[in-house]
Amino acid sequence: MPRPTRSSTSASSSAKPAPSPAQQALVKLGLVRDIDLALHLPLRYEDETRITPIRSARDGDTVQIEATVTASEVQMRPRRQLVVTVEDGTGSCELRFFSFYPSHQKTMAVGARLRVRGEIKGGFWGRQMLHPAFRKAEGDLPAALTPVYPTVAQLPQAYLRRAVASALTRVELPETLPPGLEPPAVPSWVRGNGQNGLLRPWSLREALLFLHHPAPDVALATLQDHSHPAWQRLKAEELLAQQLSQLTAKRERARLRAPALRPQAQAGSTPLHEQLLGVLPFSLTAAQRRVGEEIARDLARPVPMHRLLQGDVGSGKTVVAALAATVCMDAGWQCALMAPTEILAEQHFAKLIGWLQPLLAARGRQVAWLVGGQKKKERAEMLARIESGEAALVVGTHAVIQEQVRFKNLALAVIDEQHRFGVAQRLALRKKLQHAGMEPHLLMMSATPIPRTLAMSYYADLDVSTIDELPPGRTPIVTKLIADSRKDEVVERIGAQVAAGRQVYWVCPLIEESEALDLSNATATHAELSEALQGDAAHGRAPVMVGLLHSRMPAAEKKAVMDLFKGGQMGVLVSTTVIEVGVDVPNASLMVIEHAERFGLSQLHQLRGRVGRGAAASACVLLYSTGDSGRLGETARDRLKAMAETTDGFEIARRDLEIRGPGEFLGARQSGDALLRFADLATDTLLLEWARETAPQMLDRHPLLAERHIQRWLGGKSDYLKA
Ligand code: ADP
Ligand code: MG
Numbered sequence: 001m002p003r004p005t006r007s008s009t010s011a012s013s014s015a016k017p018a019p020s021p022a023q024q025a026l027v028k029l030g031l032v033r034d035i036d037l038a039l040h041l042p043l044r045y046e047d048e049t050r051i052t053p054i055r056s057a058r059d060g061d062t063v064q065i066e067a068t069v070t071a072s073e074v075q076m077r078p079r080r081q082l083v084v085t086v087e088d089g090t091g092s093c094e095l096r097f098f099s100f101y102p103s104h105q106k107t108m109a110v111g112a113r114l115r116v117r118g119e120i121k122g123g124f125w126g127r128q129m130l131h132p133a134f135r136k137a138e139g140d141l142p143a144a145l146t147p148v149y150p151t152v153a154q155l156p157q158a159y160l161r162r163a164v165a166s167a168l169t170r171v172e173l174p175e176t177l178p179p180g181l182e183p184p185a186v187p188s189w190v191r192g193n194g195q196n197g198l199l200r201p202w203s204l205r206e207a208l209l210f211l212h213h214p215a216p217d218v219a220l221a222t223l224q225d226h227s228h229p230a231w232q233r234l235k236a237e238e239l240l241a242q243q244l245s246q247l248t249a250k251r252e253r254a255r256l257r258a259p260a261l262r263p264q265a266q267a268g269s270t271p272l273h274e275q276l277l278g279v280l281p282f283s284l285t286a287a288q289r290r291v292g293e294e295i296a297r298d299l300a301r302p303v304p305m306h307r308l309l310q311g312d313v314g315s316g317k318t319v320v321a322a323l324a325a326t327v328c329m330d331a332g333w334q335c336a337l338m339a340p341t342e343i344l345a346e347q348h349f350a351k352l353i354g355w356l357q358p359l360l361a362a363r364g365r366q367v368a369w370l371v372g373g374q375k376k377k378e379r380a381e382m383l384a385r386i387e388s389g390e391a392a393l394v395v396g397t398h399a400v401i402q403e404q405v406r407f408k409n410l411a412l413a414v415i416d417e418q419h420r421f422g423v424a425q426r427l428a429l430r431k432k433l434q435h436a437g438m439e440p441h442l443l444m445m446s447a448t449p450i451p452r453t454l455a456m457s458y459y460a461d462l463d464v465s466t467i468d469e470l471p472p473g474r475t476p477i478v479t480k481l482i483a484d485s486r487k488d489e490v491v492e493r494i495g496a497q498v499a500a501g502r503q504v505y506w507v508c509p510l511i512e513e514s515e516a517l518d519l520s521n522a523t524a525t526h527a528e529l530s531e532a533l534q535g536d537a538a539h540g541r542a543p544v545m546v547g548l549l550h551s552r553m554p555a556a557e558k559k560a561v562m563d564l565f566k567g568g569q570m571g572v573l574v575s576t577t578v579i580e581v582g583v584d585v586p587n588a589s590l591m592v593i594e595h596a597e598r599f600g601l602s603q604l605h606q607l608r609g610r611v612g613r614g615a616a617a618s619a620c621v622l623l624y625s626t627g628d629s630g631r632l633g634e635t636a637r638d639r640l641k642a643m644a645e646t647t648d649g650f651e652i653a654r655r656d657l658e659i660r661g662p663g664e665f666l667g668a669r670q671s672g673d674a675l676l677r678f679a680d681l682a683t684d685t686l687l688l689e690w691a692r693e694t695a696p697q698m699l700d701r702h703p704l705l706a707e708r709h710i711q712r713w714l715g716g717k718s719d720y721l722k723a
Helices: 021-028 034-038 102-107 157-170 204-212 220-224 229-254 272-279 286-299 317-330 342-361 376-388 423-433 452-457 484-499 515-532 555-567 601-608 634-645 649-666 668-672 685-701 703-722
Strands: 044-046 062-075 081-087 092-097 113-119 127-130 133-136 146-148 306-311 334-338 366-370 391-396 410-415 441-446 463-467 477-483 503-507 546-549 572-575 588-593 618-624
Touching: 021 157, 034 157, 044 220, 062 092, 092 113, 102 133, 113 127, 146 157, 157 204, 204 229, 229 452, 229 685, 229 703, 272 317, 272 342, 286 306, 286 317, 286 441, 286 463, 306 317, 317 334, 317 342, 317 391, 317 410, 317 441, 334 342, 342 366, 342 391, 342 555, 366 376, 376 391, 452 685, 477 484, 477 634, 484 503, 484 515, 484 588, 484 618, 515 546, 515 572, 546 555, 588 601, 601 618, 601 634, 601 649, 618 634, 634 649, 685 703
Parallel strands: 092 127, 306 441, 306 463, 334 391, 334 410, 366 391, 410 441, 477 618, 503 572, 503 588, 546 572, 588 618
Antiparallel strands: 044 146, 062 081, 062 113, 081 092, 113 133
């Protein structure tokens, strides 16, 4: 096997032999530079530092023995296998291999002295190991634990071990942390070396060398849970790199120019902003006023805003967006409002357009719509209005930015329900919206509150405004967990709700593997409910209109269904998760979610937020299925209980993060951003706070060290992304 060296892993001469599968796998894993290999840390360890006498090895122990082969034969029954007997003077052990090569037989020939490692089966009367690891007994026993690295099939553990070990001999690890900015000593309970409580922080070099080859007396649990001071040091470094790179991005952005949106003095006309406040059928909550001012302050500066507006479902973000749009239009610039789907764009912005259209029309201005399935002629008309500037406000899906849309002077883009917007996506969006050397301001709105630790780490380059109060007059939603064996009772309750003039959502199970199954499920439920609610003239029960909504329906059909539901003619709306975000029908007071155990917490919270928007008492029924076992798994039960216990979106998001981890929480779209590999936001808050305080000081006072630190941690990753 070729020895992995610097030249075999880096692109250099043109007459290079084709890389082996293992080398390719290294590159794929982002293990390109020596430092990348050095930062590739073990998942766990094997203890090969000790030899256990065969006699004292018990059933179920994983041990290493050193023994001599006394017999070796291929048996054919019950199936072909190699059986090797070894003895060490204290006892004997049989090694069985169901797959083997001639080279194995050669290494394990009678008389050979071997070190064998595996799990002992059977006891005193006949010990065995199945497919143990073995090698010739040569040289001293290792002094340190043997690392087991995360790897892939094409990259054998032994190859990777050698690659890492060899990188460790070459890699330079100069300190990047300037004196005085060391990470905090973190409480740790390392007993192996007789220390307790606060431990002195380790240097990076010391920490890395240790984690690859720890001394056998280390308390393994502290390596496993990453509480060991060596791990603390690594995590501190990683968090600092993340903070430094985001802060750098933020500072670079601060050097860009954006239109300063200040009201233009126009004699005799009231600004749109004031007019809109005048036509709103309610007064703003204190929280809405506060975030509105935060946004207006940003917009007035000649620097692009990147602000996340977060607020629980129903907290009234749309109106805040509308107010921001008026600030922009008052300054004489165009504004774009985007939602992830057509139906949401329509739902979200219908009211807003209702308010703004007449005000704009009075000034000879328009609202333009841009969605995917638009008629050619209509579309051309819209594009012309946008280009001429006649359309002051452009509303739609991402079609607004994805296609050949030319704005006259776009200054503000508002993106609704886009809580999974990563740094990479924001960059792409910005590029598309650049205009005459000016950047637009970006306002992102999210109903999934981002837990504080996530906001501090992955969203560190964003400014965040939070609406932390709901408009008055809402009635709390009661959440009930009901086993799906009691579905009939729920259907009865639906009938009663509709008879009382209310409306009901029924959300069908999410079937992750297949959209087609999702659909067939929804169709079946729709038929079932229509049947059950078809009315009964004898008892004076009128039939209930039950509608079906799913993502594969043509837009026009979706709209027709939504219109019937919004208009109140339709009593029950059966749907796949297309209604997850944004639908606003205040008369709907019951939400039934089937197979609730399959949904994520944040998703359930979003769905539940569709009810409780009016004055009527609202309820959410989480129907769960126990499957064949007849019982709900513990995690699933905890999750559903959490839903029943709290309606606070932040609390739910926090628990969701705990359960799913940031990777999933942030969603696949985030994958362009480097995720934290070592630090855990749930436990490493102290280190995160340290990193957040340290990053600006380091950038100000030690920019070269900061640059080196970012390179060390993220340089390999960006190379890997380019590849
Ligand atoms: P979300 O934050 O989920 O997007 P919306 O903007 O859709 O919330 O607002 C939810 C509902 O509350 C809408 O019907 C909206 O008109 C209404 N609303 C918003 N602000 C207020 C307020 N200050 N007082 C009363 N109702 C409000
Ligand atoms: Mg909304």
